[in-house]
Amino acid sequence: MAVDVQELVAQARQGRPRAVARLISLVEGASGQLREVMAALAPLTGGAYVVGLTGAPGVGKSTSTSALVTAYRKRGKRVGVLAVDPSSPFSGGALLGDRVRMGEHASDPGVYIRSMATRGHLGGLAWAAPQAIRVLDAAGCEVILVETVGVGQSEVEIAAQADTSVVLLAPGMGDGIQAAKAGILEIGDVYVVNKADRDGADATARELNHMLGLGEGRKPGDWRPPIVKTVAARAEGVDEVVEALEKHRAWMEEHGVLDARRRRRAALEVENIAVTALRERIGDLPADQRLDALAERVVRGTLDPYAAADELIAGLTENGG
Amino acid sequence: MAVDVQELVAQARQGRPRAVARLISLVEGASGQLREVMAALAPLTGGAYVVGLTGAPGVGKSTSTSALVTAYRKRGKRVGVLAVDPSSPFSGGALLGDRVRMGEHASDPGVYIRSMATRGHLGGLAWAAPQAIRVLDAAGCEVILVETVGVGQSEVEIAAQADTSVVLLAPGMGDGIQAAKAGILEIGDVYVVNKADRDGADATARELNHMLGLGEGRKPGDWRPPIVKTVAARAEGVDEVVEALEKHRAWMEEHGVLDARRRRRAALEVENIAVTALRERIGDLPADQRLDALAERVVRGTLDPYAAADELIAGLTENGG
Known part of the structure; x- marks a missing residue:
């Protein structure tokens, strides 16, 4: 059944959570109204600051996300949360484990929380997440926290999606740091x-500082990634995280980096949509x-794969447009 | 400098290893003669039986590959080896560790060994391997053994490349089996x-047998993957592996599976080439x-990403062909 997209968008702008949920469902799947929704959202987007949070299981990503929601709410910001982490209590149909803390935000009309299953052979975030971010952005979320589990490819993807990427670590996970060295740093x-x-927090921060090789190869004016220590479960250090985020945002705006990142993100998104089409x-x-x-002709040896690809492209360009 | 491709191909057909090496170099990189080589190879391909060998580090893949080369050479077959495994002694510029065993084949004109660096964001095999396989095929290799390290995506890719996929395990790697359960089985x-x-070989075979759920959901005539026990370092059980391979090949030919797999492989290859182009x-x-x-217009909100993708495709189809 066709939905009145303009009406839904208007309701979402008023902060009606069911309208937001309905719009995300329309853009998540291959609904017939995907394009209509995306067209309606476009002029309303660009206002949100998108923060990616990633880290290995056990570092306290969802607790940190929740604490950041509280901190931004105290500052009067409307907040969206997109959890693409199967281990997250935000994720999946039900809230697991962290129900109380989430319940706190669930009754707050200034917070919209959405979970999203990982999907697709490229690791999940690539597809539905940018569209869901657009919905939250158009719905008036000023900050969007995108939480994803930190395993290889997804970290790189979230870095491509977010304005600012936060990498979380915890003490006593030194092996994890080493393993993640290649990607996460x-x-x-x-x-x-x-x-x-916990024991070892200072050692972890030192090790991290060492591995980041802070200062090496940086020019004056380059961003120096800060290391903030937190106890998210007690909200300790969370204001410092918000400050670090705001500083990074200000630095990006000052140096034209924010706009460049968003253009790169949009280019990637457009290219992916085109290639899929x-x-x-x-x-x-x-x-x-x-x-x-x-393929039959290639197997028979009457055509080589490159010539076959040429024919395929010729077919596409004749029949397309 | 342009190479006389027809002359190179003729020399490769005569089993001249330097010609084979030169052809693979031409198809591996983005050489200007890639298409010329591929066109020259096409009518000469289709004769090789491609066997993929995969498994976790430490299971003895390269020793097994070497033992299989010996076994096929005893049967008078010309053999090609393509190692896409960074841990393989075949791989890399130099032979590491297993020099003697390889030296045995290195002086055999009926064996062509080629290593290939893993590359590309999809895990490596996707790109250069099919083209290198075509060179070895056209050069008259009757059996091509493709050795790759068994880590997730690459297993799936090798299965798509090979006529028959061999999965190697070793006792005492139970964790590995569990971890690989999703993909490898x-x-x-x-x-x-x-x-x-070694201790635990029977237990590993039993566990494997259990996990494969042999017989479950199989129809009469379906292929039942055999489990062969070997000590590759002493060539024990290797003839049984060759027998299992020949049985699988005969079964595939009888049931039209070989042709179907090759068509699917070619289709994937053509599609990948087209999308890259x-x-x-x-x-x-x-x-x-x-x-x-x-992307700039998307960031400004004057265009949505789907409409942008439409414009991109329109540009492609106008300017292409």
């Missing part, structure tokens, strides 16, 4: 050592230009 | 428990249709 704009009341067209080609007919 | 046509002289075209579009100009 390239993407953080702000580092948080959570559970800082082209892949779909491949499946819709007339029989004699179809991929399976070309 | 879906793709094996033949399972090998190597190092079968289209992505390259995106970079070559005139300025006003360029991705960055569209």
Whole structure:
């Protein structure tokens, strides 16, 4: 059944959570109204500051996310949370484990929380997340926290989605730091050592500081990723995280980095949509230009794969547009 | 400098290793003669039986590959080896650790060994391997062994490349089995428990047998993946592996599976080449249709990403062909 998209968008702008939820559902799936929704959202987007939070399981991502929601609410900001972390209490149909803390925000009309299943062979965030972020942005969220589990590819993806990337660590997970070294240390704009009341917090911060090689190869004016120690469960250090985020945002605006990151993010998004659309067209080609007919000729040795690809593209460009 | 491709191909057909090496170098990189080589190879391909070997580090993949080379050479077959495993002694510029065993084959004109660096964000095998396989095929290799390290995505990719996929395990790596459960148990046509002289080999085979759920949901005539125990370092059980491979090949031919797999492999290859070519075209579009100009409009909110993708595709199809 077709939905009145303009009406839904208007309701979402008024902060009606059901309208927001309905819009995200429309853009998440391959609904027939996806394009209509995206077109309606476009002029309303660009106001939100998107913060990515990533880290290995056990570092306290969801507790930190929740504490950040509280901190931003105290500052009067409307906050959206997008959890793409299967281990997150925000994620999945039900809240697991952290029900009380979430319940606190669940009754707050200034907070919109959405969980999202990981999906797709590229690790999940790539597809539905940018669209859901657009919905939250258009709905008037001033800050959007995107929480994702920190495993390899997804960290890189979230860095591509967020204005600012927060990487979380915890003491006693030294192996994790080593393992994540390759990926995680390239993407953080702000580092948080959570559970800082535990033994080894200072050592973790020192190790991190060492591995980041702070100062090395940086030019004056370059951003120096701060390391903030927190005990998110007691809200300790969380204001310092918000300050670090606001500083990074101000630095990005001052240096034209925010705009550059958003253009790069949009370019990636547009390219992914276009390539997916082209892949779909491949499946819709007339029989004699179809991929399976070309593959048959490649197997027979009457056509090489590059010539076959040329024919496929020719078919696409003739039948497309 | 342009190479005489026809002459190179003729030399490769005569088993001249330097010609084979030169051809693989031409198809591996983005050489200007890639298409010429691929076109010259096409009519000469289709004769090779491609066997993928995968498994976690430490299971003895390269020792098994070497033992299989010996076994096939005894049967008078010309053998190609493509190692896409950074831990393999075949791989990298130099032979590491296993020099003697490799030296044995290195002086055999009926064996061609090629290593290949893992590359590309999809895990490596996707790109250069199919082209290198075509070179070895056209050069007259009757069996091509493709060795790859078994980590997630690459297993799925090798299964897509090979006619028959061999999954190797070893005793005392129970954790590895559990971890790999999701991926590895879906793709094996033949399972090998190597190092079968060690404690726990029977338990590993039993566990594997249990996890494969042999017989469950299989129809009469379906392929039942055998589990072969080997001690590759002493060539024990290797003839049984060759027998299992030949049985699988015969079964595939009898049931039309071999042809279906090769068509699917070719289709995937053609589609990947086409999508890559289209992505390259995106970079070559005139300025006003360029991705960055569209991304700028998306960031400003004057265009939504789907409409931007439509414009991008329109630009591609106008300027392409």
